[in-house]
Amino acid sequence: xxxxxxxxxxxxxxxxxxxxxxxxxxxxxxxxxxxxxxxxxxxxxxxxxxxxxxxxxxxxxxxxxxxxxxxxxxxxxxxxxxxxxxxxxxxxxxxxxxxxxxxxxxxxxxxxxxxxxxxxxxxxxxxxxxxxxxxxxxxxxxxxxxxxxxxxxxxxxxxxxxxxxxxxxxxxxxxxxxxxxxxxxxxxxxxxxxxxxxxxxxxxxxxxxxxxxxxxxxxxxxxxxxxxxxxxxxxxxxxxxxxxxxxxxxxxxxxxxxxxxxxxxxxxxxxxxxxxxxxxxxxxxxxxxxxxxxxxxxxxxxxxxxxxxxxxxxxxxxxxxxxxxxxxxxxxxxxxxxxxxxxxxxxxxxxxxxxxxxxxxxxxxxxxxxxxxxxxxxxxxxxxxxxxxxxxxxxxxxxxxxxx
Numbered sequence: 001x002x003x004x005x006x007x008x009x010x011x012x013x014x015x016x017x018x019x020x021x022x023x024x025x026x027x028x029x030x031x032x033x034x035x036x037x038x039x040x041x042x043x044x045x046x047x048x049x050x051x052x053x054x055x056x057x058x059x060x061x062x063x064x065x066x067x068x069x070x071x072x073x074x075x076x077x078x079x080x081x082x083x084x085x086x087x088x089x090x091x092x093x094x095x096x097x098x099x100x101x102x103x104x105x106x107x108x109x110x111x112x113x114x115x116x117x118x119x120x121x122x123x124x125x126x127x128x129x130x131x132x133x134x135x136x137x138x139x140x141x142x143x144x145x146x147x148x149x150x151x152x153x154x155x156x157x158x159x160x161x162x163x164x165x166x167x168x169x170x171x172x173x174x175x176x177x178x179x180x181x182x183x184x185x186x187x188x189x190x191x192x193x194x195x196x197x198x199x200x201x202x203x204x205x206x207x208x209x210x211x212x213x214x215x216x217x218x219x220x221x222x223x224x225x226x227x228x229x230x231x232x233x234x235x236x237x238x239x240x241x242x243x244x245x246x247x248x249x250x251x252x253x254x255x256x257x258x259x260x261x262x263x264x265x266x267x268x269x270x271x272x273x274x275x276x277x278x279x280x281x282x283x284x285x286x287x288x289x290x291x292x293x294x295x296x297x298x299x300x301x302x303x304x305x306x307x308x309x310x311x312x313x314x315x316x317x318x319x320x321x322x323x324x325x326x327x328x329x330x331x332x333x334x335x336x337x338x339x340x341x342x343x344x345x346x347x348x349x350x351x352x353x354x355x356x357x358x359x360x361x362x363x364x365x366x367x368x369x370x371x372x373x374x375x376x377x378x379x380x381x382x383x384x385x386x387x388x389x390x391x392x393x394x395x396x397x398x399x400x401x402x403x404x
Contacts, residue, residue: 040065101163118161148198204374324399
């Protein structure tokens with residue numbers, strides 16, 4: 001009897017140890033895949049684990065996962081590459097920042113997409129365009145070639161950017177660059193360039209637009225764009241006068257006079273004696289005895305392209321002759337010779353301005369005189385003849401440039 005009592009706990013222990021606890025180590029395994037099986041998911045290469053219970057990331061594929069071979073794609077061919085050529089390291093909130101890049105190729109071929117992609121967060125291993133939240137205007141054309149785009153500095157911080165192109169279905173990226181964006185200084189007066197091209201051509205005019213800002217209205221006696229083929233970097237403070245700025249050339253339109261601010265100004269520059277290369281420029285004004293400068297901007301100067309399409313438009317106060325409408329193809333280089341007639345014209349003459357003004361602004365043309373404007377036909381726009389600015393700039397007639 002004593003022996004029987006002694007054996008009962010042992011029997012109970014043996015019985016309990018034989019039970020299977022639900023969800024425990026002995027629970028049945030739910031298979032979701034075959035052990036060793038591979039798949040591509042979200043650009044990652046995954047492999048099924050040893051008991052088939054789950055997928056595990058085997059490799060994060062920098063250039064994407066190939067579902068046909070179930071392996072990471074090889075790096076794109078090195079015969080294509082992207083190089084950032086121009087871009088500042090610092091800017092101020094509100095600035096429009098110009099970026100230039102080159103798409104390199106050992107053969108000539110067209111591409112449909114190249115742009116600079118950017119954001120306020122670094123992307124160490126960019127793979128697809130959506131990795132960055134913003135991008136410049138998408139460009140297309142034949143490569144190898146240089147392209148340009150503009151970034152708007154909207155807030156304080158660091159902008160991270162890469163230039164990018166899609167070639168034969170593959171994504172190509174430059175190295176990541178940074179621009180430190182600083183807060184705009186609080187001041188009663190300021191000056192800022194609002195519109196400027198990133199590319200110009202020898203002997204063809206281009207227009208720069210800038211704003212002189214004032215908390216309280218006042219007047220100034222001069223404002224201009226100062227420019228040079230040599231860079232004069234740095235921040236220009238109130239004690240830097242034009243003669244000590246280093247810039248040898250400046251626009252004449254508002255170089256002397258009496259002008260109300262706040263106001264918007266524009267001037268046309270024609271690079272008659274400049275070789276291909278770079279042009280560096282700043283907007284300037286003097287308010288009281290203090291000098292105000294924008295930061296230095298840069299554009300690329302190219303040799304004059306061939307195949308320029310030329311039109312002659314005569315004008316008086318009543319209209320344009322033979323017509324105020326010209327039709328061109330997109331991408332063509334266009335010249336318009338504006339001639340002001342000697343009859344049926346107010347004695348002050350006329351001036352002609354495009355809308356938007358970035359295409360041309362002739363300034364005053366006296367009766368019997370003419371001026372030539374040049375531009376690249378990238379979109380349709382209108383233009384208007386006015387009595388000269390000296391005579392209240394009364395609009396007269398409107399014409400059209402139709403781009404197809």
